[in-house]
Each structure stands twice: as structure tokens, then as C-alpha cells.
Amino acid sequence: MSGFGEGLGKVEVRLRWDPSPYGEPPRHLDIIAATYSADDPYGRPVYAVHYESRSPDGTITMSRHSETGLGFGFVEVMVLEFGRLSSAYGRVVVGVAIHQDGGPRTFGDIAGAGVHVVEGYQRLLADDFAQVADATAATIAEFSRDASGAWELREMVRAFDSDPIGFTAEMGSVRQ
Numbered sequence: 001m002s003g004f005g006e007g008l009g010k011v012e013v014r015l016r017w018d019p020s021p022y023g024e025p026p027r028h029l030d031i032i033a034a035t036y037s038a039d040d041p042y043g044r045p046v047y048a049v050h051y052e053s054r055s056p057d058g059t060i061t062m063s064r065h066s067e068t069g070l071g072f073g074f075v076e077v078m079v080l081e082f083g084r085l086s087s088a089y090g091r092v093v094v095g096v097a098i099h100q101d102g103g104p105r106t107f108g109d110i111a112g113a114g115v116h117v118v119e120g121y122q123r124l125l126a127d128d129f130a131q132v133a134d135a136t137a138a139t140i141a142e143f144s145r146d147a148s149g150a151w152e153l154r155e156m157v158r159a160f161d162s163d164p165i166g167f168t169a170e171m172g173s174v175r176q
Contacts (some may be wrong), residue, residue, distance in 0.1 A: 007150025008143065009083040009123070011119045012063075013094050014074035018112035018168035025102030026068040027110055030164055031078040032097055033060050034172045038090030041144065046089065049078070050170045052152070059084045074116070082143065082151035091144045096129075097164035100118035108133035115140055117153065125155050135159035158160040 013031050019056035020027045034045035037057065037165065049052075049060040054097040059081040067074035096115060098105050107113055117125040117140070125141055132138040146152050160167050 006117060007082065007146065007148075007152055009081070011080045011082060011117060011124070011143075011153075012078070013078045013118045013141070014118065015076040015096060016074045016075075016112065016114050017067040017069040017107060017110050020102075027105065028067045028099040029069070029076065029100065029106045029110065029113070030097050030099065030117065031062070031076055031094065032117075032164065032168055032171070033078060033092055033094045035060070035085075035089050036091040036093070036172055038145070040090060041091040042173060045168070045172060050164070050168070051076075057084070057086065059086075061087070069112075080143070085151075087149065091172065093139055093144065094141045094143070095097050095137060095139040095160075095167065097160075097167045100136065100163050106134050106136055107138065117141055124153050127138075127155075127157055131157055134161035135161060137164070137171070139171050 015031050033049045035047050037046050046175050051065045054061045061079050061107045063079050064077040064107050139156050139158045142154045142156040143151055
């Protein structure tokens with residue numbers, strides 16, 4: 001947390017996975033964030049952020065991106081600056097999708113996959129996708145404003161069977 005009663009401030013979603021074995025097509029995972037209006041938090045996303053985009057106001061950006069998993073530690077990182085996000089937005093859902101270019105792949109097919117959500121040095125959430133091993137995409141976290149307007153995190157690991165484009169449209173539509 002940023003401070004007492006302030007809610008979340010600057011949060012990072014960090015993703016890692018092992019590269020493909022020699023001779024196989026690259027494995028490509030993406031962090032995706034969908035932002036919903038305060039007036040319709042379960043409707044259509046106002047905008048989505050992924051490796052080829054950023055939020056219109058620069059509050060959600062990709063600071064690191066990998067198409068292969070090569071590198072040390074977390075090879076893909078998304079930064080969400082909740083302290084700067086407009087009050088017009090009431091909910092942000094973050095998930096991970098697997099590109100299906102090299103044939104159908106699920107999280108169970110991706111060695112070493114894992115995601116951490118951190119604020120500063122505090123780990124807020126960690127998951128290895130084991131509970132969604134048969135899925136091609138999964139939500140991991142829901143961020144929403146509480147009654148005072150402070151942002152809070154709720155773990156939301158939920159499996160989907162869709163490609164990144166389809167996943168972006170459906171990832172935040174289901175209430176839990």
C-alpha cells in the first residue's frame with residue numbers, strides 16, 4: 001500500500017516464462033489490462049493496454065516486453081499508476097494471454113510461467129498458472145476503487161479459452 005488509507009499507488013505486474021526448447025517456435029505470452037468506467041464497471045472496456053499500446057493518459061504502460069521468454073527473471077512488466085488514474089475509471093482487470101501462432105498452447109505447456117504483482121518491494125500477489133493449466137488465457141487480478149476512492153486489489157485467477165484479441169473483449173465481463 002502507498003500509505004495508510006491511500007490505497008494502491010504504482011503497481012507492477014511482472015511475468016516470466018521459459019523460452020521454447022531448441023527447434024520449437026517461440027512461446028509468446030502477453031500481459032493485458034482492460035480499464036472499465038466507474039459508471040459501467042462490468043460493461044465493455046473503455047480501453048485495453050498490451051504490448052503494442054499504452055493508456056491514453058500514460059498511467060498504464062509496458063516497461064518491458066518479450067516475445068520469446070528469453071532473459072533473466074521477469075521478462076515482461078506492466079506498470080499501473082493508480083494514483084494518477086482518472087476518477088472516470090472504477091475498475092481495471094489484468095490478465096495474461098498466450099499467442100497461438102505456433103499451434104495451440106495452454107499454460108500447462110509453458111514451462112516456468114509465473115506472475116507477480118508488486119507495489120514497491122511488497123509482493124501483493126504471486127501465481128504460477130497451475131490452477132488454469134488447461135487455459136490459453138487467464139485473468140489474474142482485479143483492481144477497483146473502494147467507497148473512499150482508494151484503489152484495492154483482489155486476486156482473480158480465472159481461466160479462458162481464447163486468443164489475445166477475444167480475451168481482451170471478455171476478460172472483465174464476468175462478476176465474481
